[in-house]
Amino acid sequence: MxxxxxxxxxxxxxxxxxxxxxxxxxxxxxxxxxxxxxxxxxxxxxxxxxxxxxxxxxxxxxxxxxxxxxxxxxxxxxxxxxxxxxxxxxxxxxxxxxxxxxxxxxxxxxxxxxxxxxxxxxxxxxxxxxxxxxxxxxxxxxxxxxxxxxxxxxxxxxxxxxxxxxxxxxxxxxxxxxxxxxxxxxxxxxxxxxxxxxxxxxxxxxxxxxxxxxxxxxxxxxxxxxxxxxxxxxxxxxxxxxxxxxxxxxxxxxGTFGSHPDTGEDFHELLTAYYMGAIIVNKLGRRFVDESRDYKSLGRAVLTQPGALGFEIFDAKVRAQSRRGVALKDIDTLEDLGHVHRADTLDELATQAGIDPATLTDTVSRYNCAVTGAAPDDLGRTSLCHGVGQLQPIDTPPYFAYPAKSLLTSxxxxxxxxxxxxxxxxxxxxxxxxxxxxxxxxxxxxxxxxxxxxxxxxxxxxxxxxxxxxxxxxxxxxx
Ligand SMILES: Cc1cc2nc3c(=O)[nH]c(=O)nc-3n(C[C@H](O)[C@H](O)[C@H](O)COP(=O)(O)OP(=O)(O)OC[C@H]3O[C@@H](n4cnc5c(N)ncnc54)[C@H](O)[C@@H]3O)c2cc1C
Incomplete structure (x- = not known):
C-alpha cells in the first residue's frame, strides 16, 4: 500500500x-x-x-x-x-x-x-x-x-x-x-x-x-x-x-481521431493538425470526411477506412504552428518520436508513408482548388474548425504526413x-x-x-x- x-x-x-x-x-x-x-x-x-x-x-x-x-x-x-x-x-x-x-x-x-x-x-x-x-x-x-x-x-x-x-x-x-x-x-x-x-x-x-x-x-x-x-x-x-x-x-x-498507431502509455499522443489546416486521407490517398467536424465524428469516420487508418497531410505553414508541450498541437515532439513523415514533394511523401502517390497528388490539387473558391469542396469543408478559420492551400514544401488512428480515450x-x-x-x-x-x-x-x-x-x-x-x-x- x-x-x-x-x-x-x-x-x-x-x-x-x-x-x-x-x-x-x-x-x-x-x-x-x-x-x-x-x-x-x-x-x-x-x-x-x-x-x-x-x-x-x-x-x-x-x-x-x-x-x-x-x-x-x-x-x-x-x-x-x-x-x-x-x-x-x-x-x-x-x-x-x-x-x-x-x-x-x-x-x-x-x-x-x-x-x-x-x-x-x-x-x-x-x-x-x-x-x-x-x-x-x-x-x-x-x-x-x-x-x-x-x-x-x-x-x-x-x-x-x-x-x-x-x-x-x-x-x-x-x-x-x-x-x-x-x-x-x-x-x-x-x-x-x-x-x-x-x-x-x-x-x-x-x-x-x-x-x-x-x-x-x-x-x-x-x-x-x-x-x-x-x-x-x-x-x-x-x-x-x-x-x-x-x-x-x-x-x-x-474514440478521438489523431493518434499514431504506436501511441504509447508514456507520451499521450494526439495531434489535431486538421484544425490548423491539414486534410485527412486514407491509404488510397482519398479524403473521407469534412475535417472541420468534431474529432469524435472523425474518430468514427476513420474506423471504416482501410486498416482504420488516416493520414493528416499538411505543409510547412501548418508545421510552423506547432507548440511544443501543448497537447493537440505538438508536432515537434511527434517528429522527435519519428512519427511524422516529411518530404519535399507530395509524391515522395506518399511513397514514404505508404499512400497511393497519384491519388494523393490529385486529392491535394482538388482541395487547393476548392480553397481558392474555384470549385466546391468535395466533402463540403468551409472552415478549419467548426465554422471558424480560413482554409489555406497545401502548397508550401516541405510536406508532412502523420499516420493516425482513433484513440479510445474516454x-x-x-x-x-x-x-x-x-x-x-x-x-x-x-x-x-x-x-x-x-x-x-x-x-x-x-x-x-x-x-x-x-x-x-x-x-x-x-x-x-x-x-x-x-x-x-x-x-x-x-x-
Ligand atoms: C489522452 C487523453 C486526453 C484527454 N484530454 C482531455 C482534455 O484535454 N480535456 C478534457 O476535458 N478531457 C480530456 N480527456 C478526457 C478526460 O481526461 C476524462 O474524461 C476525465 O479526466 C474523466 O475524469 P473523471 O474524474 O471522471 O475520471 P478519471 O480521471 O478517469 O478518474 C477515475 C478514477 O477512478 C478510479 N476508480 C475506478 N474504479 C474504482 C473503484 N471501483 N474504486 C476506487 N477507484 C476507482 C480510477 O482508477 C481513476 O483513478 C482526455 C482523456 C485522455 C485519455
Missing amino acids: SSASHDIRDRTVPRGDPDIPAYDLVVVGSGIAGLTAATSAAEFGLAVLLLEKTERIGGSSAMSGGWFAFTGTDEQAEAAIADSAELFLADLLEAGQHRNDRALLETYLRHQHKTYRWLKAHGVVFDEVEISSGQSAPRSHHTAIKDVLAGLHAAFTAAGGHIQLEHRATHLRRDCSGRITGVTVESADGQHQITARAGVALATGGFSRSTELLSTFAPEQLTAIPYGGKGNTGDGLRMAWRLGAGLADMSCVS TYCGLTINAHGQVLDIDGEVIDGLYALGEVTGGFHGASYITGTSLGKGAVFGRVVAQHIAAHSRPPNSP
Missing part, C-alpha cells in the same frame, strides 16, 4: 456500528471529478474519504491534455475573444445532436465561472486559450494537469480529507428504505465495509479499459486504440446499474443524474444517498463530446455535488 494511505479507522467519526468506520461522504475515484468533489466537501467541513483503486491518483484526468472549456474568463478577455454562455450552449447542443440533457448543460453553464475562479484560487494556471473540437470560439483553457491534480490533492489533505490508494470499491450498501449507506471495499488487507452518512459519490471514470462493456455497448470501438486510465473499467457504472440506475448515451461512444456515457448529481433510477427517481459525477455519467454530452468539457464537467459537478451534500447534511464536525 502507498505511503499516502492511512488506516481507515484512524480518523473517523464513530456512529452506528462501532466496527464500521463512518464518514459523511465517501468519494470513489481520484480523477478531476473525485478530487474536486472531495476537496470541496472537505472544505465545507464534511468528513470525507476518497478511495482510489490504483496505486496513484489521477485516472484519465492525469493522462489528459489538460484543456478545460470555460467562457467569460480573464484569459479570453485578454485575447479579446468574443464568446458567450449562449454560444457555448449552442455548441454543446449541436455536437450532442440535441440529445443532451439540457438541465445538466444549464448547470454547467451556471456554475462554470465560479468553478474556474475556484480552480484559480487553488493555484491552477491557465496558460493558453485555443479553439478546438466542436467550438465556435476559442474556449479551451490549457493547464499543466498533473499540477492541478497534485494541488487539489494537497488542498484535500490540508482540509482534513483522507485518501486510501489501492482500495477498490466493489459494492454499494443500502438500508431497508433503499438509501445508500456506504460501500464495500477491497484492499490488500481484505474486504471492509465503510459507512457514508450523507452520501457516496461515484467518480470512477469511464470504461475505455473494459473489453466486456465495450463489447456490450460499442463493439465497433474495439478496433480503436484502447486508452484512458488503467482503472477505468466501468466499476461505478456496474455498481449503480446493479441497483437499477438509468443509463444514457450508451450508443454514442467514440466513453462519455453512463449513469443518469439530475442537476445536483444525484443518480436516477431507470424510472427517473432519485436513488437516495447516491451521487455520480465525471465520465461515469451520461446525458451531458449527448451524441458527442467537445474539447475541454470533460475536465470542465468533472470540476463543475464536483463542486455541485459537494455543495448539495453539504447543504443537505448536518455533519457532526460542521462549524
